Amino acid sequence: MMTKVTDYLENNKQRQLSELMELLKIPSVSTDPNHKDDLKEAANYIIEQLKALGFKTELRPTKGHPIVLAEYFVNQKLPTVLIYGHYDVQPVGPISEWDNPPFEPRIIDEKIYARGASDDKGQIFAHIKAVEALIKTTNTLPLNIKFLIEGEEEIGSPNLGPFLEQEKLKLACDLVIISDSAMIAPNTPTITYGLKGLAYIELEVIAANRDLHSGAYGGGVPNPINELAKIIAQLHDKNGKITVPGFYDDVIEISATEKAAFKKVPFDEKEFAEEIALKGTPGEHGYTVLERIWARPTLDVNGIKGGFQGKGAKTVIAAKASAKISCRLVSNQDPKDITKKLIKYIEDIAPNYVTVIARDLHGAKTALSPLDSKAVKLTAKALEKSFDKEVVFARTGGSIPIVNNFQEELGVDVVLVGFGLENDGAHSLNEKFDLKNYYDAIKASTEILNELNNF
Amino acid sequence: MMTKVTDYLENNKQRQLSELMELLKIPSVSTDPNHKDDLKEAANYIIEQLKALGFKTELRPTKGHPIVLAEYFVNQKLPTVLIYGHYDVQPVGPISEWDNPPFEPRIIDEKIYARGASDDKGQIFAHIKAVEALIKTTNTLPLNIKFLIEGEEEIGSPNLGPFLEQEKLKLACDLVIISDSAMIAPNTPTITYGLKGLAYIELEVIAANRDLHSGAYGGGVPNPINELAKIIAQLHDKNGKITVPGFYDDVIEISATEKAAFKKVPFDEKEFAEEIALKGTPGEHGYTVLERIWARPTLDVNGIKGGFQGKGAKTVIAAKASAKISCRLVSNQDPKDITKKLIKYIEDIAPNYVTVIARDLHGAKTALSPLDSKAVKLTAKALEKSFDKEVVFARTGGSIPIVNNFQEELGVDVVLVGFGLENDGAHSLNEKFDLKNYYDAIKASTEILNELNNF
Numbered sequence: 001m002m003t004k005v006t007d008y009l010e011n012n013k014q015r016q017l018s019e020l021m022e023l024l025k026i027p028s029v030s031t032d033p034n035h036k037d038d039l040k041e042a043a044n045y046i047i048e049q050l051k052a053l054g055f056k057t058e059l060r061p062t063k064g065h066p067i068v069l070a071e072y073f074v075n076q077k078l079p080t081v082l083i084y085g086h087y088d089v090q091p092v093g094p095i096s097e098w099d100n101p102p103f104e105p106r107i108i109d110e111k112i113y114a115r116g117a118s119d120d121k122g123q124i125f126a127h128i129k130a131v132e133a134l135i136k137t138t139n140t141l142p143l144n145i146k147f148l149i150e151g152e153e154e155i156g157s158p159n160l161g162p163f164l165e166q167e168k169l170k171l172a173c174d175l176v177i178i179s180d181s182a183m184i185a186p187n188t189p190t191i192t193y194g195l196k197g198l199a200y201i202e203l204e205v206i207a208a209n210r211d212l213h214s215g216a217y218g219g220g221v222p223n224p225i226n227e228l229a230k231i232i233a234q235l236h237d238k239n240g241k242i243t244v245p246g247f248y249d250d251v252i253e254i255s256a257t258e259k260a261a262f263k264k265v266p267f268d269e270k271e272f273a274e275e276i277a278l279k280g281t282p283g284e285h286g287y288t289v290l291e292r293i294w295a296r297p298t299l300d301v302n303g304i305k306g307g308f309q310g311k312g313a314k315t316v317i318a319a320k321a322s323a324k325i326s327c328r329l330v331s332n333q334d335p336k337d338i339t340k341k342l343i344k345y346i347e348d349i350a351p352n353y354v355t356v357i358a359r360d361l362h363g364a365k366t367a368l369s370p371l372d373s374k375a376v377k378l379t380a381k382a383l384e385k386s387f388d389k390e391v392v393f394a395r396t397g398g399s400i401p402i403v404n405n406f407q408e409e410l411g412v413d414v415v416l417v418g419f420g421l422e423n424d425g426a427h428s429l430n431e432k433f434d435l436k437n438y439y440d441a442i443k444a445s446t447e448i449l450n451e452l453n454n455f
Numbered sequence: 456m457m458t459k460v461t462d463y464l465e466n467n468k469q470r471q472l473s474e475l476m477e478l479l480k481i482p483s484v485s486t487d488p489n490h491k492d493d494l495k496e497a498a499n500y501i502i503e504q505l506k507a508l509g510f511k512t513e514l515r516p517t518k519g520h521p522i523v524l525a526e527y528f529v530n531q532k533l534p535t536v537l538i539y540g541h542y543d544v545q546p547v548g549p550i551s552e553w554d555n556p557p558f559e560p561r562i563i564d565e566k567i568y569a570r571g572a573s574d575d576k577g578q579i580f581a582h583i584k585a586v587e588a589l590i591k592t593t594n595t596l597p598l599n600i601k602f603l604i605e606g607e608e609e610i611g612s613p614n615l616g617p618f619l620e621q622e623k624l625k626l627a628c629d630l631v632i633i634s635d636s637a638m639i640a641p642n643t644p645t646i647t648y649g650l651k652g653l654a655y656i657e658l659e660v661i662a663a664n665r666d667l668h669s670g671a672y673g674g675g676v677p678n679p680i681n682e683l684a685k686i687i688a689q690l691h692d693k694n695g696k697i698t699v700p701g702f703y704d705d706v707i708e709i710s711a712t713e714k715a716a717f718k719k720v721p722f723d724e725k726e727f728a729e730e731i732a733l734k735g736t737p738g739e740h741g742y743t744v745l746e747r748i749w750a751r752p753t754l755d756v757n758g759i760k761g762g763f764q765g766k767g768a769k770t771v772i773a774a775k776a777s778a779k780i781s782c783r784l785v786s787n788q789d790p791k792d793i794t795k796k797l798i799k800y801i802e803d804i805a806p807n808y809v810t811v812i813a814r815d816l817h818g819a820k821t822a823l824s825p826l827d828s829k830a831v832k833l834t835a836k837a838l839e840k841s842f843d844k845e846v847v848f849a850r851t852g853g854s855i856p857i858v859n860n861f862q863e864e865l866g867v868d869v870v871l872v873g874f875g876l877e878n879d880g881a882h883s884l885n886e887k888f889d890l891k892n893y894y895d896a897i898k899a900s901t902e903i904l905n906e907l908n909n910f
Contacts, residue, residue: 215853
């Protein structure tokens with residue numbers, strides 16, 4: 001049977017790529033209200049794809065962007081897998097800095113370049129194309145499949161939680177598969193078992209009711225940019241520890257077993273630094289780079305702005321300045337609790353001659369998958385077969401807010417199997433997805449779906 | 456004779472205002488290369504005005520924006536005044552935050568709102584309209600007048616220095632009058648005798664060769680925004696002193712006499728704070744607000760940017776971040792020396808795991824006018840006559856780079872007589888010029904020009 005599938009995939013490579021490119025052309029940036037219609041278009045494109053394969057599809061409206069639901073029911077004796085993904089993409093940043101327009105996908109050097117290529121359109125589409133191959137070659141599927149593809153992952157999935165709670169029965173399944181992560185190295189099948197949580201705030205420092213001439217006012221007024229800088233500088237100590245009181249209260253130390261396992265992971269600090277042209281890899285003292293990224297909480301400023309940002313010199317003292325600050329969380333750290341502590345600390349250290357406004361932008365809980373679950377074991381077996389290589393079990397510093405909800409609401413295990421690479425530029429410029437990884441993902445997905453027949 | 460002038464001004468108020476509004480419509484933003492033609496248009500508008508009054512005019516090209524030169528020669532026995540001003544304006548900042556488009560001048564509540572209304576189009580135009588009144592009512596002028604109106608003041612007058620040096624003979628005069636400053640309080644004739652210098656740099660902190668996903672990289676890489684914030688936070692100590700080694704070497708302490716004089720200036724710290732809604736007036740310890748603004752060196756970040764600045768949350772770690780930083784200088788501080796010291800200090804404190812690039816954007820020397828000069832005395836006398844009020848002798852934290860060049864190249868005294876107000880929003884949003892101040896400036900200029908006949 002698998003030969004037929006392999007042949008089918010080989011014969012349909014070009015079309016399966018073209019169809020992904022059509023999806024990548026749609027600028028479905030969920031954070032930007034101007035793209036509302038594009039989100040709908042992307043959702044409908046996926047609906048049409050699944051409908052054509054015989055899926056029962058629904059486009060479910062939410063307060064934000066709609067959710068794609070699709071089901072292929074074979075029979076009640078078979079297990080049911082729910083495949084989750086998202087059709088929304090990150091904002092593109094300064095468009096002029098892309099080598100190629102982000103929504104005009106182009107293939108260069110066996111890689112497809114476009115916003116969303118890897119995160120997550122390419123990865124979710126690979127599952128759809130795998131399902132296509134199975135249906136076209138066998139006229140059925142080895143198990144019941146549900147697709148749940150949302151349009152708000154990049155803005156923290158605000159409407160998916162309530163939706164899961166409300167549609168528990170409709171979404172009932174034996175396990176959830178998510179491909180929205182990366183392989184630890186090229187051609188290395190990877191199951192991610194630990195996700196960080198996230199606490200993301202926006203901070204505004206206001207000093208005056210208008211911008212001021214630095215000649216007329218300089219020396220007599222607080223400068224909100226200098227004050228914001230002072231606040232940010234106080235968020236870490238000299239050892240790279242986060243200074244927010246109580247920040248580490250719910251952090252569990254990395255176990256000796258896990259530390260040992262991390263050492264076996266094909267991760268090289270030097271290569272890591274070289275690939276992105278770093279001059280050093282500073283961070284929390286006492287931990288390796290991989291430990292810090294995977295299993296220690298972090299705090300980063302994601303954006304800052306204030307005053308004159310144009311060319312040349314303008315002698316202005318800004319009325320206000322602002323920053324976006326986020327913490328990646330681990331263990332039992334709760335995003336709401338950390339957000340509260342972070343905001344309180346900032347308010348405490350801010351001088352009383354400025355006004356500080358802090359807003360909670362979004363949060364995500366941490367998540368871990370048990371490595372000995374049937375779901376993980378079967379998926380790993382299929383991956384090893386497909387890649388003919390041992391699976392690496394990895395953690396990540398990333399967050400997929402909804403993983404936690406799946407575990408809690410549906411009471412099932414979630415398996416994260418990623419086909420992207422860390423250097424795909426997922427939240428950066430020139431995002432890409434290696435064609436090999438796209439085709440490998442399709443192939444591996446067919447293996448996984450077959451293997452899950454044994455669930 | 457002055458009755459005729461007064462009548463003329465009264466009868467021509469509306470037209471003299473409309474003509475200023477035409478000039479204010481031209482978006483002559485010198486820092487932005489896209490406005491090159493607008494600069495030329497503004498220069499030509501002024502040329503036409505002066506030509507119509509019988510001035511011999513020239514539009515002198517420079518490497519940047521052209522210089523307007525105009526001369527009205529009466530006879531050799533009369534003294535010659537050179538009136539300097541600039542037709543270029545500051546950038547407007549976020550246009551959406553203006554109550555009214557910056558280049559569509561509108562009169563609200565007896566104030567004219569437009570970019571450049573006060574700085575400096577309104578003030579230089581007042582002199583032109585004063586000259587018009589004198590010529591139209593007397594068919595001549597009480598002295599020889601030269602106008603020198605440049606288009607690069609807001610970018611540090613890069614081409615005016617060489618021009619002055621080269622055209623010493625053509626620009627020969629007995630004194631220079633500049634109206635590009637403010638009155639210390641409404642309806643208070645003010646001569647500014649001390650200007651601060653300026654050292655302005657741009658700073659870029661680079662950590663990686665591209666933006667990174669904070670989930671995949673956070674904890675393992677330097678964050679250029681956090682690092683930039685740390686650098687900025689180290690530029691002042693807890694007492695508000697600037698920490699750059701050698702920064703205060705050439706600063707002369709404010710004398711007891713000057714401190715006493717400052718105390719008599721109609722400046723109220725509480726009113727100052729209230730007018731711009733400050734919650735406090737922090738700064739260098741041991742000095743009053745006025746002392747700090749007028750006579751102590753300062754350091755302010757004028758702009759900062761890095762990472763995601765759009766709406767919502769983006770979990771990115773920026774590749775780089777940048778800031779514009781300037782120091783206002785006093786006494787014998789030299790802009791080149793301070794720039795060098797500032798850049799060296801920043802390079803010293805920056806961690807070695809980021810790349811720091813610092814660029815010298817521009818500088819201006821400090822300047823002082825002797826209070827007992829004939830030029831200052833005659834101008835003060837005319838002002839007191841025109842306003843029927845004692846003149847206040849003020850300093851300012853602002854810089855007019857070219858004042859120093861006038862003193863050095865032409866060997867004459869420079870008198871700064873300002874008609875704007877500090878709250879005109881010169882380098883900020885919603886710039887305005889009170890109509891009363893415009894008309895008072897025209898009136899006062901006719902008095903000054905008459906009085907200078909006695910030079």
